[in-house]
Amino acid sequence: MFKRPKDTDQDASSVDAPPPSSGSRIIEKTASGESEPSTSRAVTPSYELRKPAVRTLQSNTSSYGASSASGMTPANLHVGRGLKLEGKIQSCDTLVIEGDVQATIESGSLTISETGEVRGEATVDEAEINGKFDGTLTVKKCLTVNGTGRINGTVRYGELKVEQGGKISGQIEASDSGTSSSASSASKESLASKA
Numbered sequence: 723m724f725k726r727p728k729d730t731d732q733d734a735s736s737v738d739a740p741p742p743s744s745g746s747r748i749i750e751k752t753a754s755g756e757s758e759p760s761t762s763r764a765v766t767p768s769y770e771l772r773k774p775a776v777r778t779l780q781s782n783t784s785s786y787g788a789s790s791a792s793g794m795t796p797a798n799l800h801v802g803r804g805l806k807l808e809g810k811i812q813s814c815d816t817l818v819i820e821g822d823v824q825a826t827i828e829s830g831s832l833t834i835s836e837t838g839e840v841r842g843e844a845t846v847d848e849a850e851i852n853g854k855f856d857g858t859l860t861v862k863k864c865l866t867v868n869g870t871g872r873i874n875g876t877v878r879y880g881e882l883k884v885e886q887g888g889k890i891s892g893q894i895e896a897s898d899s900g901t902s903s904s905a906s907s908a909s910k911e912s913l914a915s916k917a
Contacts, residue, residue, distance in 0.1 A: 796816065797814050798814070798815055798818075799816070800818045801818070801821045801838075803821055803837050805821035806822045806824075807822070807823045807824070808823075808825060809825050809826075811823075811829065812828045814827075815829070815830040815831070817830075817832050817846075818835070819832070819840055820835040820837050820838050821837070821839075823838070823840045823841070823842070824840075825840075826842055826843050827842065827843070828846070829844070829845075829846045830847050831846060831848045831849070832844060834852055834853040834871075835853055837853060838854070839853055841856045842857045842858075844860065845860045845862075846860070846861055847861070847862050848862075848864050848865075849861045850866045851866065852871050853871065854873075855872070855875070856873075856874045856875055857875045858875055858876045859873060859877050859878070860879075861877075861878070861879045861880060863880045863881060864880065864881040865880075865882050867884045868887075868888055869887030869888055870887065871885075871888045872888075874891045875891075875893075876892055877893070878895045878896075879894075879895075879897065880898070
């Protein structure tokens with residue numbers, strides 16, 4: 723018959739913590755022997771380790787940020803990888819897209835990840851494009867197109883930053899306080915700017 727060794731028995735005193743909620747770390751207590759005190763170490767669950775890191779723009783002064791200025795919780799939307807969304811998105815402080823979106827968007831800041839695809843019309847304060855955008859994009863402040871970013875359509879921006887490898891095709895207009903100051907209808911690819 724199998725007999726369990728004494729030092730591997732788990733008594734009730736070593737299990738102090740309630741079950742963890744999602745997104746929290748597990749505290750594991752270990753004891754190597756009766757003479758040594760128990761030690762605690764933080765263990766990150768494996769599902770937390772598999773989550774990709776998503777960097778978003780932080781907009782403190784946006785026209786849609788009135789709720790955050792008054793002490794209310796900001797309105798954030800994250801469209802995850804593999805999700806498809808169609809419709810209209812409004813009054814969003816921060817919008818992160820990793821999936822497929824076909825919509826009319828009015829947001830404070832827009833971040834399209836490398837896996838994100840957006841078709842439609844978007845009017846935002848700031849935008850960072852790592853994936854694909856097809857349609858009409860109006861950015862009141864700064865538009866950042868990173869190396870994996872692709873934009874096709876009509877683009878209006880206040881300030882433009884394009885990383886080497888980023889591509890913009892279509893009609894491109896620089897605006898100053900909502901009025902167009904210059905326009906370029908030629909297709910522009912592999913634009914590089916000082917970032």
